[in-house]
Amino acid sequence: MTPLQSRSCLRWFMTTMHPVLRTSGLFKRTEMLSQGFCKFRPRILIDVTKIDMSTTVLGFKISMPIMIAPTAMQKMAHPEGEYATARAASAAGTIMTLSSWATSSVEEVASTGPGIRFFQLYVYKDRNVVAQLVRRAERAGFKAIALTVDTPRLGRREADIKNRFTLPPFLTLKNFEGLDLGKMDESSDSGLASYVAGQIDRSLSWKDVQWLQTITSLPILVKGVITAEDTRIAIQAGAAGIIVSNHGARQLDYVPATITALEEVVKAAQGRIPVFLDGGVRRGTDVFKALALGASGIFIGRPVVFSLAAEGEAGVRKVLQMLRDEFELTMALSGCRSLKEITRNHIVTEWDSPRTAIAPRL
Numbered sequence: 001m002t003p004l005q006s007r008s009c010l011r012w013f014m015t016t017m018h019p020v021l022r023t024s025g026l027f028k029r030t031e032m033l034s035q036g037f038c039k040f041r042p043r044i045l046i047d048v049t050k051i052d053m054s055t056t057v058l059g060f061k062i063s064m065p066i067m068i069a070p071t072a073m074q075k076m077a078h079p080e081g082e083y084a085t086a087r088a089a090s091a092a093g094t095i096m097t098l099s100s101w102a103t104s105s106v107e108e109v110a111s112t113g114p115g116i117r118f119f120q121l122y123v124y125k126d127r128n129v130v131a132q133l134v135r136r137a138e139r140a141g142f143k144a145i146a147l148t149v150d151t152p153r154l155g156r157r158e159a160d161i162k163n164r165f166t167l168p169p170f171l172t173l174k175n176f177e178g179l180d181l182g183k184m185d186e187s188s189d190s191g192l193a194s195y196v197a198g199q200i201d202r203s204l205s206w207k208d209v210q211w212l213q214t215i216t217s218l219p220i221l222v223k224g225v226i227t228a229e230d231t232r233i234a235i236q237a238g239a240a241g242i243i244v245s246n247h248g249a250r251q252l253d254y255v256p257a258t259i260t261a262l263e264e265v266v267k268a269a270q271g272r273i274p275v276f277l278d279g280g281v282r283r284g285t286d287v288f289k290a291l292a293l294g295a296s297g298i299f300i301g302r303p304v305v306f307s308l309a310a311e312g313e314a315g316v317r318k319v320l321q322m323l324r325d326e327f328e329l330t331m332a333l334s335g336c337r338s339l340k341e342i343t344r345n346h347i348v349t350e351w352d353s354p355r356t357a358i359a360p361r362l
Contacts, residue, residue: 037260037350038289043335051328052338057274057297058144058219058240060116063093065339066287066323069278069299070120070146072101075171077309082109084308088316090115092324097146097299100133105174110140118144120223122151123208125201129179134216136175144240145216147209150224150247152202157250209237223278226261228268235272241296242269245278248301259290266294284326291339292347 053064068089075081082104089096090113097118098109106119119137123130134145167173173181181199212220219240225231226244234242244265246255255261258279266275274296281287281298290298300323307315336342 039348040285040288040330040334041346041348042333043346046335046337048332048335048337050337051331053324053328053331055297055339057095060095060143062095062116064324064327065291065295065297066281066320066327067095067276067297067299068097068304069301070097070099070118070148071301071305072099073103073167073171073173074099074305074308075103076168077305078312080312081308083112084313085304085316086112086115086117088313088320089117091317092320094320098142100175101173103171103174105177106133106137106140106142108174110142117142118146118221120146120148121212122148123201123204124181124199129176129181131215132179133175134212134218138216138218142218144219144221145212146221146223146243147212148223148247149204150245150251151200152204153200154251206233206237209234209239213238221276225265226255226258228264231265231268231275235269239273241274241276243276243278243299244295245299248279259286259293262290262295263293281323284323284328285330287323287327288330288334288342289347291342292344293349294344 055062055065057065057067068085073081074085078084082098082102086096086098086109095116095118096109097120098104098106099120100122102109109117119133119142121130121133137145209220209222220238221241221243222234222237222239223243224245224247225234225242226246231242242265244258244262246252246258246261249255249257258277262275262277269275275294276297276299277290277295278299279301281290281300282303287298300319303319303323304316307319309315311318331337331342334342334346336346
């Protein structure tokens with residue numbers, strides 16, 4: 001990729017991966033909440049000499065509950081793209097989730113070295129393509145499938161329409177090379193929207209979650225759940241976990257920010273499967289809020305992409321370290337020495353009823 005190509009890609013990323021807390025008339029997309037929605041209730045005079053942020057996700061131990069969400073086409077942000085992100089995640093001792101629409105294949109990402117990696121899956125109309133992808137991810141050592149379920153059609157992404165977005169000719173969707181599905185045709189509006197309309201299966205339903213379990217032994221995380229009703233169905237369908245996600249607030253306007261939906265999903269899950277938060281995390285304090293509301297961990301997308309665009313692998317390492325440091329400090333100042341000590345009593349939200357006295361912990 002030439003410097004000129006890299007700059008063109010970066011311009012696209014900065015216009016497409018736009019901030020999504022904005023209001024114009026009745027139009028509103030929400031990924032992040034105002035700082036005032038949640039207040040901390042720190043506990044004091046607790047020995048916080050040692051802070052343990054490690055946790056286990058689907059049986060895999062990681063250094064912190066901060067993981068990398070699937071974001072597509074990362075070589076549009078930086079020439080090394082998913083290679084750089086994979087190396088940074090491994091160095092931080094955490095999980096990277098590779099997008100189906102990556103500009104590096106599952107095999108190429110696996111070649112970067114050891115690491116715990118999940119594979120995000122879109123279900124195509126041609127189920128043979130889906131089965132091939134899943135088998136390739138298994139052979140490449142990926143540990144779980146994150147099934148995206150909120151995209152039977154692509155949301156109206158007006159930046160893409162305005163820019164007539166399509167994948168640059170020097171890049172391909174690497175997982176689909178050789179299947180005649182790795183390129184996007186130019187379009188009068190959004191090439192990505194046209195690609196989705198032509199390839200993604202709108203008939204996807206809960207029976208397909210069960211079908212996936214017949215073709216893979218990998219655990220399946222259902223990504224895109226924001227209601228209690230769908231949480232209960234996901235559990236019945238055999239999901240190994242749930243990722244609360246609104247697709248970066250780029251699918252359906254007026255859905256809640258994911259952290260607003262989180263507690264409803266956690267309560268419906270009743271501890272039967274882990275629940276994770278995807279989207280809206282910008283500070284270590286946000287990680288603490290999510291865990292206090294019942295999340296087993298969080299995934300970050302935009303912070304990774306922006307840091308990748310700025311400084312490549314070093315940038316991704318830096319953003320992961322910044323979030324880790326902020327989260328550790330928040331734990332210490334809240335009187336929590338391990339993740340299990342972070343409880344709902346450590347925060348109060350806008351939707352809480354007036355609190356009654358809580359027996360002190362001695």
